[in-house]
Amino acid sequence: GVGPDLAGRHVVVTAGGTREPLDPVRFLGNRSSGKQGYALARTAAARGARVTLVSANSALPDPAGVDLVRVGSAEELRTAVTAAAADADAVVMAAAVADFRPAAYATGKIKKKAGQEPEPLALARNPDILAELAAHRPRPGQLVVGFAAETDRVLEHGRAKLAAKGCDLLVVNEVGESRTFGSEENEAVVLGTDGSETPVPHGPKEALAETVWDLIAERFPGLSED
Numbered sequence: 001g002v003g004p005d006l007a008g009r010h011v012v013v014t015a016g017g018t019r020e021p022l023d024p025v026r027f028l029g030n031r032s033s034g035k036q037g038y039a040l041a042r043t044a045a046a047r048g049a050r051v052t053l054v055s056a057n058s059a060l061p062d063p064a065g066v067d068l069v070r071v072g073s074a075e076e077l078r079t080a081v082t083a084a085a086a087d088a089d090a091v092v093m094a095a096a097v098a099d100f101r102p103a104a105y106a107t108g109k110i111k112k113k114a115g116q117e118p119e120p121l122a123l124a125r126n127p128d129i130l131a132e133l134a135a136h137r138p139r140p141g142q143l144v145v146g147f148a149a150e151t152d153r154v155l156e157h158g159r160a161k162l163a164a165k166g167c168d169l170l171v172v173n174e175v176g177e178s179r180t181f182g183s184e185e186n187e188a189v190v191l192g193t194d195g196s197e198t199p200v201p202h203g204p205k206e207a208l209a210e211t212v213w214d215l216i217a218e219r220f221p222g223l224s225e226d
């Protein structure tokens with residue numbers, strides 16, 4: 001192991017996929033299992049950090065030694081991660097957050113009407129939580145790290161996303177219906193605002209998590225003694 005190099009740090013990790021409710025029984029969701037975010041939370045705790053894990057709809061068992069906050073929608077995730085970030089040294093957004101939600105929530109189950117075409121589904125934009133966190137850092141020197149799930153032209157889209165989000169590091173991974181989502185393994189390139197590119201070969205999600213903490217730890221400002 002690498003020892004307790006994150007001791008004295010508070011880190012916040014988001015995991016899983018948000019669900020955007022349509023009515024009491026339906027939602028728009030995505031294929032995230034939470035495995036990559038939980039691996040980040042476990043490895044940070046093992047390295048001595050105090051960890052807040054904001055978990056969106058994951059079925060994984062609660063990790064030991066981690067403060068777990070469960071959320072459903074992107075709006076709930078935003079509230080929880082913003083609160084936890086207030087005194088955090090780093091925030092890592094591994095959750096798959098919906099960009100859009102149904103524009104209206106029906107308080108009763110939406111019914112099909114005999115002989116009628118279905119209504120088009122109107123969507124509203126969700127806030128970009130990662131961009132907000134990066135733009136309004138409650139603590140000087142706080143590190144904000146995003147993930148980018150891409151299906152094509154992965155590095156090109158990743159570079160553009162790093163600039164658009166304003167975060168310090170962006171972990172770019174390729175996804176597909178059964179690629180990365182739900183898998184025990186991942187493979188990624190970590191892009192830095194300093195132009196750095198750190199490739200992480202195919203391997204357990206813990207291995208990628210350890211590299212992400214390495215890159216964060218080397219960018220932390222020194223701890224003040226008091």
Ligand code: PMT
Nearest residue numbers: 032033034035036093096097129130146147148149181182
């Ligand atoms: O959970 P697993 O099954 O282990 O799968 C892991 C994973 C594929 C979900 C994970 O590795 C991953 O890539 N997570 C980010 C998924 C995602 O939402 O990517 P994106 O490219 O759509 O978003 C970019 C970044 O902005 C992400 O850090 C995301 O958390 C954040 N975001 C996105 C939209 C939004 N409205 N607000 C956000 O903060």
